[in-house]
Amino acid sequence: MNPRTRRLLEIVLDNLVWFMLIFVLAIFSAFVPNFFQLGIFANIIEASSVLGVMSIGLALVIITGNMDLSVESVAALAAMSVGVLFCSAGIGIGVTLHPEWLMVPASLAIALVVGGLIGAINGFFIVKVKMNAFIITLASYIWVRGLVVAVSGGRSAQDLAPSIRWFGIQRVLGIPLTAWIAIACFVVFSLIMAKTPFGRHLKMIGGNEQATFRAGIRVTRNLLIAFILAGAIAGMAGWLLTIRTSGATANLGVGLLFNAFAAVVIGGISLKGGVGSLPGVYAGVLLLSSINTAINLMGLPANFTQVIHGLLVLAAVLLDTLKQSIRHKLA
Amino acid sequence: MSEPLLVLDNIRKNYGAIEALKGISFSIDKGEVVALLGDNGAGKSTLVKIIAGGLEPTSGRMLFEGKEFRARSPAEAKDAGIETVYQDLSLCTNVDVVANFFMGREITRKFLGIPVLDERAMEREVAEALANAGTRIPSLRTNVEHLSGGQRQAIELNRFVHWGGKLVLLDEPFAALGVEQTRRGLEMIRHVANQGIGVVIITHIMQQAFQVADRIVVIRQGVVAGDVATSQTSPDAVINMITGEAVAGAGPVG
Numbered sequence: 220m221n222p223r224t225r226r227l228l229e230i231v232l233d234n235l236v237w238f239m240l241i242f243v244l245a246i247f248s249a250f251v252p253n254f255f256q257l258g259i260f261a262n263i264i265e266a267s268s269v270l271g272v273m274s275i276g277l278a279l280v281i282i283t284g285n286m287d288l289s290v291e292s293v294a295a296l297a298a299m300s301v302g303v304l305f306c307s308a309g310i311g312i313g314v315t316l317h318p319e320w321l322m323v324p325a326s327l328a329i330a331l332v333v334g335g336l337i338g339a340i341n342g343f344f345i346v347k348v349k350m351n352a353f354i355i356t357l358a359s360y361i362w363v364r365g366l367v368v369a370v371s372g373g374r375s376a377q378d379l380a381p382s383i384r385w386f387g388i389q390r391v392l393g394i395p396l397t398a399w400i401a402i403a404c405f406v407v408f409s410l411i412m413a414k415t416p417f418g419r420h421l422k423m424i425g426g427n428e429q430a431t432f433r434a435g436i437r438v439t440r441n442l443l444i445a446f447i448l449a450g451a452i453a454g455m456a457g458w459l460l461t462i463r464t465s466g467a468t469a470n471l472g473v474g475l476l477f478n479a480f481a482a483v484v485i486g487g488i489s490l491k492g493g494v495g496s497l498p499g500v501y502a503g504v505l506l507l508s509s510i511n512t513a514i515n516l517m518g519l520p521a522n523f524t525q526v527i528h529g530l531l532v533l534a535a536v537l538l539d540t541l542k543q544s545i546r547h548k549l550a
Numbered sequence: 551m552s553e554p555l556l557v558l559d560n561i562r563k564n565y566g567a568i569e570a571l572k573g574i575s576f577s578i579d580k581g582e583v584v585a586l587l588g589d590n591g592a593g594k595s596t597l598v599k600i601i602a603g604g605l606e607p608t609s610g611r612m613l614f615e616g617k618e619f620r621a622r623s624p625a626e627a628k629d630a631g632i633e634t635v636y637q638d639l640s641l642c643t644n645v646d647v648v649a650n651f652f653m654g655r656e657i658t659r660k661f662l663g664i665p666v667l668d669e670r671a672m673e674r675e676v677a678e679a680l681a682n683a684g685t686r687i688p689s690l691r692t693n694v695e696h697l698s699g700g701q702r703q704a705i706e707l708n709r710f711v712h713w714g715g716k717l718v719l720l721d722e723p724f725a726a727l728g729v730e731q732t733r734r735g736l737e738m739i740r741h742v743a744n745q746g747i748g749v750v751i752i753t754h755i756m757q758q759a760f761q762v763a764d765r766i767v768v769i770r771q772g773v774v775a776g777d778v779a780t781s782q783t784s785p786d787a788v789i790n791m792i793t794g795e796a797v798a799g800a801g802p803v804g
Contacts, residue, residue, distance in 0.1 A: 414666050416656045419649060426644035433604065433640055434653040435625035493644035546696075 232542050236487055236502040243506060247513045254516055261393050267508035268401035269294075269459045271501060273475060274482045275408050276452030278500045281483060282412070283445050284425040284492025285345065285352040289359035290453040291476035293337045295367045295467075297330040297457030302376035302467025304329065305383055309466065311376035319382040326383055330458035331451045337363055338450020342443040360476070368469045375468040379461060387462040397459050402501075404452070409497040421445055425492030481528050482507055485535040507531070553616045555580045555748040556601070556717055561610035563596055570596045572772040573610070578717065583739060583749040585763035585780075587756075589792055592769045594752045595637075598719050601750075602634040603627035615716070625654075631716035635706050635723050637752075643695035647687055650694055651676045651709055679712040684734065700731050711738050718742060720751040724758065736762045756785045768792055 231238065248255040273290050280287040305326050307313035316322050341359055345352045389396045412418035420441050423431045432438045456475075461467050486503030488495030507528065514524050554577040563571040571593045578584050588594050599605040601612070603621030612619045614630060621627035624634070641650050648669070657672050658665035676690055685704045687697065694702060703723065710718050720739070724732045739762050743749050753759055759766055760780055768776035768791040776783075776791035 416658060416665055416667060419645070419656060419667060420654070423642040423645055423649065423653060426642035427640075430640045430642055431653065433602075433624050433634065433636060435623075435628040436654040437623075437625060493642070 228545075232545065233487075234499070235538065235542065236485060236499045236506065240502045240506045240509070243509055247509065251513050251516050254513060257393060259512060259516075261395075261398075263505060263508045263512050264402075265395050265398045266511065267504045268395075268398045269456050269463065269472075270475060270478050270482060270507070271401040271504040272404050272459060273453055273456040274479045274486070274500050274504055275404055275497060276449035276456075277479050278483050278486070278488050278495070278497060279408070279412075279421065279445050279452075280352075280449045281488055281490060282425045282492060282495060283421050283442055284428065285442065285445070286356055287338075287341065287446065287449045288353070288356040288476060289337060289341060289363055290449060290456070290479060291472055291474075292360050292363035292367065293334050293450050293453040294457035294460060294475065295470075295472045296337065296363050297333045297454035298461040298467045298471050299367045299371055299376070299457075299469075300333050301326045301330050301383075301458055301461045302379070303370070305380045306376035306378050306466050307380070308378040309376045310371055310374050311378065311466070313380075315380065319380070322380050322382050323386070326461075327455070327458055330454040330461075332454070334454020334457065335447050335451040338447040338453075339443070341450065342446030345446065346439050346442045367471075371467070371469045373469050375466060377466040379465045383462060384465055387465065397462060400455075400459065404455070405497060405501045408452075412497055417441065417444075422493055425494075427493075478507060478528065481532045481535075484532055484539075487535075487539070489539065503535075554578060554613075555582075555615060556619075557611075557613040558597075558601075559611040559613070561597065561600060561612070562608045563593075563600065563605065564608045569772055571600075571607070574769065574772070574774055576767050576774055576777050578748045578750060580716075580748055581743050581746045582765065583743045583751065583763045585759035585766045586750055586752045586769065587754075587759060587766060587788060587792055588769035588775075592792075593772045594769055595721055597769070598634065598721050598750070598752060601627070601717075602632060602719055604634075628654075628715070632719065633710045633713055633715045633717070634719040635710050635721065637722035637725055640706055641694050641702055644693060646693055647690045647697075647705060648672050648676050650705060651679070651712070655713075675712075679708055683708045683711060683738065700727055703727055703735075704731060707735055707738055711742055714742065714745065714747055717748040718750070720749065722752055722754065724753070724755075732758070756788060759788070760785060770794055 253259070273294055277287055277290050303311055304314045305311065305322060316325060337359060341356055344350045344355045386396045391399060412422065420431065420436050423436070424438055424441060428438060457472070460472055464471065482503040483500055484490065485506060486495065486500035488500060510527055510531070511524055514521065514527070557577040559575050561571055561574040562569065574597060586594050586597070596605065600607045603624045603626050606620070606622065619630065621630065621632070627634070642653065652672050657668045659668045660666070673690055680687060685708055687701055687705070694705070707723060724735050727735060736758065739749055739751065751762065763780050765777070765779050766783060766788055767774060768788060770792060775794070776788070
């Protein structure tokens with residue numbers, strides 16, 4: 220094999236999920252009636268904003284060879300915190316600030332801090348006390364959701380302050396601001412992962428933690444930051460969720476965790492750690508969102524979405540194995 | 551003779567009731583190559599980890615360049631100028647050669663105050679370092695997982711030659727190397743020592759120790775069983791020190 224075809228093949232392998240996305244979009248455009256419209260594509264992007272942001276945090280932690288099952292509950296807690304404070308109906312206490320726009324950064328800051336705090340608790344037990352990440356974050360997944368139910372008393376908050384709600388309605392180039400925020404997050408974190416020493420270190424920790432420790436990288440500190448970031452990003456996803464639904468319910472976002480996992484795996488991130496990049500995850504999120512939209516348009520019962528998502532994850536893992544064996548032949 | 555580079559004074563390490571090191575004392579001079587020999591489980595690797603900051607001694611004192619020294623982490627040891635090459639697990643196979651070479655000391659440029667990796671500068675330096683050492687690796691941008699065992703070890707060896715520092719610890723660095731690469735590796739060690747860097751090399755192969763070391767330190771059951779100049783001993787005498795049969799020429803027993 221000459222070097223050029225080899226490099227071409229490498230590029231295809233590295234970006235396989237994007238090719239899958241294009242392929243699936245082409246198929247849907249050709250065979251699903253009414254699919255090929257700008258409005259539909261904008262819809263796909265919009266519907267993927269919350270899941271997309273949540274997947275970033277999950278991906279960061281998985282790349283380091285760890286696990287965070289708590290992102291869904293953390294998003295819900297952040298959403299509930301914002302909901303209770305800034306909603307005026309239901310259990311909302313309707314805090315108002317002057318000038319009104321101040322509520323936007325204030326609510327975002329609250330969501331980030333709530334998320335970051337849970338992330339720090341996870342990180343402390345996993346990194347400092349050296350407990351198993353799976354168990355610790357499973358515990359958080361349960362107790363944080365419990366906290367959401369307890370705080371809300373099972374009731375909901377409605378009527379989010381209009382100045383925050385504005386984000387959910389405003390569109391730029393036909394795409395809602397919330398989706399732009401998700402895209403901006405992907406760009407920023409992709410750059411961090413690919414271009415900064417911090418991102419490089421996270422990836423290397425996922426590859427061989429002991430080697431990075433011996434090389435003098437501050438593994439504990441880096442991992443702690445990764446968990447805090449994952450929590451804060453999940454908090455941001457919760458903030459977007461409140462904006463989209465203009466309130467918060469006790470069961471807000473249930474099931475998002477598994478979609479986030481699916482997106483991360485489909486996006487080419489190995490659960491063993493150290494492998495994968497964030498742009499792929501965004502493609503994975505868009506892929507899931509496209510399939511949901513197609514199912515809706517075809518009028519299939521929504522119950523099938525879950526079956527298809529499951530099969531898709533299976534296909535993604537199979538593909539990953541296939542990719543690895545091709546790479547071995549390339550080397 | 552000026553002061554020694556590193557002095558170990560009665561270093562002990564206990565794991566619960568087990569005494570891995572029972573009071574190790576010896577010293578290393580600048581530009582000196584010391585071969586650390588001993589049977590499996592004698593405590594060589596434990597000792598190296600203590601110097602390198604991977605483990606803390608239970609008791610004892612270390613003097614580095616005449617000053618009290620105790621590394622609490624590999625980062626601290628590195629800052630002091632101590633480089634370590636371990637026999638296993640020191641490369642991240644999921645990233646490329648350049649990233650491994652610079653692990654933890656990436657060259658960065660500031661962009662809006664944020665440190666950004668300067669890939670070009672790093673690649674240039676790695677290419678230069680490998681060329682100087684005569685190591686050939688097809689592409690510096692291939693992930694290390696695609697490289698052979700020999701190529702991987704060559705990267706590690708080149709890494710320590712490049713970074714140098716003041717003291718280099720090598721824990722069985724040639725385990726995966728072929729004959730020719732081992733010869734080159736031994737040359738690298740002499741080259742490094744000639745620059746005034748102290749070298750401690752752990753090896754199981756007597757021939758290598760005699761080829762490269764100025765002095766041989768034998769550890770047996772957690773104590774120094776022999777500390778002799780290479781020129782004043784023989785492989786047979788050293789083997790006897792390792793196994794514990796005292797013979798003339800074995801030097802002082804500590």
